[in-house]
Amino acid sequence: MASDLSNKSYPDIWVLVDNRTGGANQALALASRLSPTHQVKNIQYNNFSSLPSFILGSWPINIKKSVLNELKSQNPPDIIISSGRRTAALAIYLKKRFNNKIKVVQIMRPGLNPKLFDLIILPQHDNYNYTLPNIVRIIGALNDVQSSMLHTKSAFRTNYPELPNFIAVIIGGSTKSYKFSAETAEFLSNKILAISAYHSLPVFISFSRRTPQDVKEIFKNKFPEPHMIYDTDGNLPNPYPGIIGEGEYIIITADSISMCSEAASTGKPIYIFYPENFKLKKHRFFVQQLIDIGVARILGQTTAFLEKYDYEPLYEIDKVTGIINKKLVKEKV
Numbered sequence: 001m002a003s004d005l006s007n008k009s010y011p012d013i014w015v016l017v018d019n020r021t022g023g024a025n026q027a028l029a030l031a032s033r034l035s036p037t038h039q040v041k042n043i044q045y046n047n048f049s050s051l052p053s054f055i056l057g058s059w060p061i062n063i064k065k066s067v068l069n070e071l072k073s074q075n076p077p078d079i080i081i082s083s084g085r086r087t088a089a090l091a092i093y094l095k096k097r098f099n100n101k102i103k104v105v106q107i108m109r110p111g112l113n114p115k116l117f118d119l120i121i122l123p124q125h126d127n128y129n130y131t132l133p134n135i136v137r138i139i140g141a142l143n144d145v146q147s148s149m150l151h152t153k154s155a156f157r158t159n160y161p162e163l164p165n166f167i168a169v170i171i172g173g174s175t176k177s178y179k180f181s182a183e184t185a186e187f188l189s190n191k192i193l194a195i196s197a198y199h200s201l202p203v204f205i206s207f208s209r210r211t212p213q214d215v216k217e218i219f220k221n222k223f224p225e226p227h228m229i230y231d232t233d234g235n236l237p238n239p240y241p242g243i244i245g246e247g248e249y250i251i252i253t254a255d256s257i258s259m260c261s262e263a264a265s266t267g268k269p270i271y272i273f274y275p276e277n278f279k280l281k282k283h284r285f286f287v288q289q290l291i292d293i294g295v296a297r298i299l300g301q302t303t304a305f306l307e308k309y310d311y312e313p314l315y316e317i318d319k320v321t322g323i324i325n326k327k328l329v330k331e332k333v
Contacts, residue, residue, distance in 0.1 A: 010035035011078040011329050016087040018043040021209075022258050023083030026107050026142040030121075031081050033144060033321045034329070039077070043067060043087060053111030056089035063090060072097065079103045079328060085111030092116050103328045107142065118328060121320055125257070125286040136323055138316040139289055140261030146315065149245035149266070156242030166204045166228070167196060167306070168247025170240075170263065171219065172255040173210030177280055180255065184275050185215040189222045191273075191299070192251060196227070198304050204228040204243050208256060244268065249306045251299060254283050264295045264314035271299040271306060290314075 015031040017024040017040055031038040048062040056062055076098035082091035088110035095102045095116075103118040109128060114120055120135045121142065122128055128135070157163070169192055174180045196203050203223060207216055209232055220229055230239055244250055250263045254274035263270050272287050290296035294311045 010037055012075075013038040013079045013081060014077040015040050016043050016080065016082045016090055017041065018045070018084070018087055020084050020086075022141065023087075023108055025258065026121075027081045027083040027087075029142055029144040029317060030105070030107070030320060030324075032147075033317055034079070034324060038081075041071060043090065045086065049086060053085045053089045056086065057092045057112050057116070060090050060093050062086065076102055079105060079324075081105045081107070082110075083107035085109065088112060088117075105324060105328070119324065123257070123286070124289065125282040136320060138320065139293075139314060140264060140286060140316065141258045142317050142320060143258065143262045143265060144317055145241060145244070145262040145265045146313070148241035152237075152239070152241045153245065155237065156239050156246065159236055159239065160228070160242075163204075163228075163246075164202060164226070165248050166202050166246075167192075167199065168243045168250045168252075168268070169203045169205040170208075170244065170250065170252040170259055171205060171211050171215065172208045172253040172259060173212055173215065175210070175255055175280070178255060178278060180210075180212055180215055180253070182212075182214050182218060184277075185218040187275070188253075188273055189219055191301075191303070193222060194304055195251070195306060199248075199306065201248060202226045202228065203251075204230070204239075204247065206230045206238075206240050206243050207232055208259065210255075249308075251306075254278060254287050255280070257283060257286050260286065260290065260296070261314065261316075264290055267311065267313040269306060269308055270296040271303065272296050273299040 013031050013035045015027050015038055044064045044067050045062050046064050051062055080091045080094060080102060082088045088106050091104045095104050105119045106117045107121045109126055114130050114132055122135055122137055124137050124139055192203060205219055223229060244263055244266050247268060250268050250270045252260055252263050252272055254272050295314055
């Protein structure tokens with residue numbers, strides 16, 4: 001039986017984390033805000049991972065037997081946080097197996113009947129045919145980048161002690177439906193060089209795990225010192241929170257909704273780049289949302305001057321944690 005929340009400072013939370021980094025990071029950010037004692041359950045799949053969700057919710061044959069046995073042998077939590085359809089199916093299975101008092105918070109579309117979940121956190125750029133009281137719509141992806149910026153600020157300045165003011169440049173990469181080409185990298189790098197010269201500011205570039213090697217080489221060749229580049233293969237801790245937190249402006253590519261959401265949480269002027277061949281509907285919808293609410297602007301072909309402007313930082317995790325604490329977590333007696 002799930003424990004009585006009224007006798008504890010924090011709920012017992014399991015976070016189901018698999019190899020889908022985007023969803024896993026959202027779930028971890030949410031769990032960290034709800035309870036410092038949350039438990040991360042690393043989920044590993046077997047060859048049945050592509051089976052439909054309605055099968056996996058009844059019996060999770062896609063989970064490695066050792067992982068499933070370990071989960072079933074432990075005391076049940078108060079709340080399970082899942083993200084994506086595969087961990088959603090596992091969360092519902094665990095809820096049924098232990099007892100239905102467990103609350104399940106699902107991030108993104110679950111692939112199962114939404115009424116099975118206590119709360120579904122769904123970005124507005126995702127089409128979904130249900131409107132229910134347990135569905136909370138948010139803009140972009142959940143993140144707690146403001147906390148990350150605060151916690152890493154001292155280390156960032158220690159690792160880069162002579163760091164001048166700079167323009168933050170966040171380079172994404174290719175996706176299943178979009179190729180970040182060398183031609184695109186040539187155009188974007190030349191555009192950023194011109195902006196850097198106009199403002200007399202160096203740039204601090206960070207690549208993502210998806211950035212193609214030829215794209216990296218183009219930027220590395222065009223931005224020698226005093227410009228700065230962090231590659232994901234480097235030895236220093238990833239300074240990404242510090243880069244977007246300390247930059248005068250942020251230039252970012254549109255291929256990552258997570259990175260754009262994090263940039264939108266900083267309060268810094270954001271210029272988003274996507275070329276004409278960038279046709280990803282969800283991403284374009286989200287970028288247009290940011291523009292419509294005054295959070296971001298487009299880095300166009302003629303952009304040379306980056307304007308400073310103010311906006312209310314996008315921090316949807318505050319809204320979500322407030323709803324969970326009110327609806328799912330009992331107040332202490």
